[in-house]
Amino acid sequence: MISPASLTELRDAVLSAPRVIAVGAETKPRLSAVDAVKISTRQLRGITEYDPSEFTFTALAGMPVREIIAALAEQGQYLPFDPMLVEAGSTIGGVVASGLSGPGRFRFGGVRDFILGVRFVDGMGRLLRLGGKVVKNAAGFDVPKFLVGSLGRFGVIGEVTFKVFPKPSTTLTLSLPYSAGTMARIANSRFEAAALDVLPGSETLLVKLGGPGAALEVLAREIGGQIIDNTIWDEIRETPWSYKTDITPDQISNFKAAHVSCGGSMAFSHTLPARGMTLRGDAPLWIGGRPCFAIEAAVKQALDPQQRFPTLDD
Amino acid sequence: MSAALERLAELLPPGRLLVRPVELAAYESDALTAFRTRPLAVVMPETAEEVIAIVRLCHELQLPFVARGSGTSLSGGSLPIADGIVIALNRLNRILKLDPVQRISVVQPGVINTQVTTAAAPFGLHYAPDPSSQTICTIGGNVAFNSGGAHCLKYGMTSNHVLGIKAVLATGEVVEWGGGSRERLGPDWCGLFVGNEGLFGIALEITLQLLPKAECFHTVLAGYRTLEQAGDAVSAVIASGLLPGAIEIMDALALEAAVAAVHAEYPPGCEAVLIVELEGPREVVTIERERLDAILVASAPVEMRPAHDADERMAIWKGRKSAFSAVGRLSPDFIVQDGVVPRRKLGEALRRIAEMSHETHIRVANVFHAGDGNLHPLILFDGRESGALQRAEDLAGRILKM
Numbered sequence A: 001m002i003s004p005a006s007l008t009e010l011r012d013a014v015l016s017a018p019r020v021i022a023v024g025a026e027t028k029p030r031l032s033a034v035d036a037v038k039i040s041t042r043q044l045r046g047i048t049e050y051d052p053s054e055f056t057f058t059a060l061a062g063m064p065v066r067e068i069i070a071a072l073a074e075q076g077q078y079l080p081f082d083p084m085l086v087e088a089g090s091t092i093g094g095v096v097a098s099g100l101s102g103p104g105r106f107r108f109g110g111v112r113d114f115i116l117g118v119r120f121v122d123g124m125g126r127l128l129r130l131g132g133k134v135v136k137n138a139a140g141f142d143v144p145k146f147l148v149g150s151l152g153r154f155g156v157i158g159e160v161t162f163k164v165f166p167k168p169s170t171t172l173t174l175s176l177p178y179s180a181g182t183m184a185r186i187a188n189s190r191f192e193a194a195a196l197d198v199l200p201g202s203e204t205l206l207v208k209l210g211g212p213g214a215a216l217e218v219l220a221r222e223i224g225g226q227i228i229d230n231t232i233w234d235e236i237r238e239t240p241w242s243y244k245t246d247i248t249p250d251q252i253s254n255f256k257a258a259h260v261s262c263g264g265s266m267a268f269s270h271t272l273p274a275r276g277m278t279l280r281g282d283a284p285l286w287i288g289g290r291p292c293f294a295i296e297a298a299v300k301q302a303l304d305p306q307q308r309f310p311t312l313d314d
Numbered sequence B: 001m002s003a004a005l006e007r008l009a010e011l012l013p014p015g016r017l018l019v020r021p022v023e024l025a026a027y028e029s030d031a032l033t034a035f036r037t038r039p040l041a042v043v044m045p046e047t048a049e050e051v052i053a054i055v056r057l058c059h060e061l062q063l064p065f066v067a068r069g070s071g072t073s074l075s076g077g078s079l080p081i082a083d084g085i086v087i088a089l090n091r092l093n094r095i096l097k098l099d100p101v102q103r104i105s106v107v108q109p110g111v112i113n114t115q116v117t118t119a120a121a122p123f124g125l126h127y128a129p130d131p132s133s134q135t136i137c138t139i140g141g142n143v144a145f146n147s148g149g150a151h152c153l154k155y156g157m158t159s160n161h162v163l164g165i166k167a168v169l170a171t172g173e174v175v176e177w178g179g180g181s182r183e184r185l186g187p188d189w190c191g192l193f194v195g196n197e198g199l200f201g202i203a204l205e206i207t208l209q210l211l212p213k214a215e216c217f218h219t220v221l222a223g224y225r226t227l228e229q230a231g232d233a234v235s236a237v238i239a240s241g242l243l244p245g246a247i248e249i250m251d252a253l254a255l256e257a258a259v260a261a262v263h264a265e266y267p268p269g270c271e272a273v274l275i276v277e278l279e280g281p282r283e284v285v286t287i288e289r290e291r292l293d294a295i296l297v298a299s300a301p302v303e304m305r306p307a308h309d310a311d312e313r314m315a316i317w318k319g320r321k322s323a324f325s326a327v328g329r330l331s332p333d334f335i336v337q338d339g340v341v342p343r344r345k346l347g348e349a350l351r352r353i354a355e356m357s358h359e360t361h362i363r364v365a366n367v368f369h370a371g372d373g374n375l376h377p378l379i380l381f382d383g384r385e386s387g388a389l390q391r392a393e394d395l396a397g398r399i400l401k402m
């Protein structure tokens, strides 16, 4: 394990071995369970820039998300997509590479929708800066988005820039009996729910609302159900799920034992699904295979011709 | 007829393969009319299969091609390549699917932006990205340019709403990335494709996410004596912790254009007009509007005009959205720039643009998406004057570099 302490050292680390893979806090161990020298980002810590009035921050890849959340909270801001495994120590670089978003993805989008820029080292040891540091960034190929979910197979992320939002003054959680109809009614409504999850067992629907407290109470009465403690979201966030599957709401009935998140767009499970990605354990990384096109080899060739990083199928 | 044209003629009937100069004229440029190139031919496929066959032929013959939607690109994106062909996608204009429960729509690339929202409206849904050109530009063009609009502070740009893409790449390979789910596994290929500026392939089917239409809006127009005051008002709104759907600034020349075009009316004697819009459930907006109004009152505007109903709101946006095309009434030609400046540096940027405009005697109108720091200087010139284009381009270059 090599632990570079600067982006220059990160570059040297990539070039120091024929086969390397970046790791953060290894909260999703299966994603980096490959035969390669591990480059740990744990010494790449710190928020390098934070400008609350621009709604953006830049941090080194090994920065624990927990510390970022705390720094943002001091300024009344937050990452709306609810990063997972925060107390477990997940790093912001790992959040990007794993592409893992939490329940808050429902309202404003996931990791991919909030990342603005990256600095990363490709397989040839080039330290590249792509994307930008401003909220709207529309010039050139959007490589930062491409790196979301890329599992360190195209480069090692050294630094990331994110967009943030002002945090709603109040949060309120409702629990009500789940049915597909109830879920659709709330998803497509005036309420603008922040999150909409189904607990394992497919009996309980959770609704998160954010905004001025007085308004939320009125909305809650109209939605129905019981007001419960907001801490349930922390439990969901910290559960070390083994598998993640991307789904559509009509597939919820196939995931009765799973935690269904984001209005029926993702399922987290402990039992092997028919299709999905393994986060921990020995199952294949891609359960049920994955679509692959010739262009992928071309992009790999452009960024990592010597396959210094494993491929997505290793 | 060249060999390439003969091969194209095998793929398409004569009416959909344009080769005569009079027919090609309309395709010589996009909305950046300062540049024109006559292509070898224009092809008008009607199905995805035809597009695929055309691209594969281009690959085989090494024939350059440029995809084209409505040709409203302001940066030469759909400018033809001499000796190459233009693939006009307007006839692939069907909405293939609209699922109100999953809140998605699958469209062909030639579908016009607003048609998606029109189709979704009966279900209380809408398609969020709203470029000013939304009544004419295509989803294919939006995808290529990752177009955004006034509301992209809160909801992002095209890329944030594309869930899936089927495309034919320049190699002829047909790819399908993403799909109906809002989440995906593995690298974000859709994210890489959107914003490719026509350089990655041709989108054939695009899956879009739809959002519930906001129940309630509070739209305020405020006029300021100086641009700086308008900029300060933006900072105050941002600092308050509110998340408006849109924050826009128009300068005096942009206002003049909107007045000329749609008879918009603005408070007199203002160097800048600020538009701020809150949206959400009525209970939320009722509380937040009081805060917003208090912040704006404290920013000492010349006048504040909240929209009292949907018509007044539409009138505010009509003026703002027409500002671009309306500049055409002030000047025969213009170049639009698209830059991003940090919000806190907006005042400085506008002051320097004004200085350069003064020095060079070239008029510059400014529209600013203050929410996300996106500044659009419109540089006015008369292409019939010798050297005018060159001078306008020089100024454009200087503004970009400042």
Ligand SMILES: Cc1cc2nc3c(=O)[nH]c(=O)nc-3n(C[C@H](O)[C@H](O)[C@H](O)COP(=O)(O)OP(=O)(O)OC[C@H]3O[C@@H](n4cnc5c(N)ncnc54)[C@H](O)[C@@H]3O)c2cc1C
Binding pocket: B030, B031, B066, B067, B068, B069, B070, B071, B072, B073, B074, B076, B077, B078, B089, B109, B110, B130, B131, B132, B133, B136, B137, B138, B139, B140, B141, B142, B143, B144, B145, B146, B147, B148, B149, B150, B197, B198, B201, B202, B203, B204, B324, B325
């Ligand atoms: C008055 C006016 C206002 C505007 N306002 C805005 C604004 O607010 N925000 C904004 O972002 N832009 C704005 N624009 C710019 C322009 O409208 C957008 O870039 C729009 O997305 C272009 O769409 P189009 O259909 O006209 O595409 P075209 O101009 O025809 O093409 C644009 C690019 O897309 C490529 N392309 C077209 N179809 C496809 C396809 N199916 N697959 C792959 N590539 C394709 C072309 O090759 C080209 O590179 C404005 C333009 C005008 C004239």
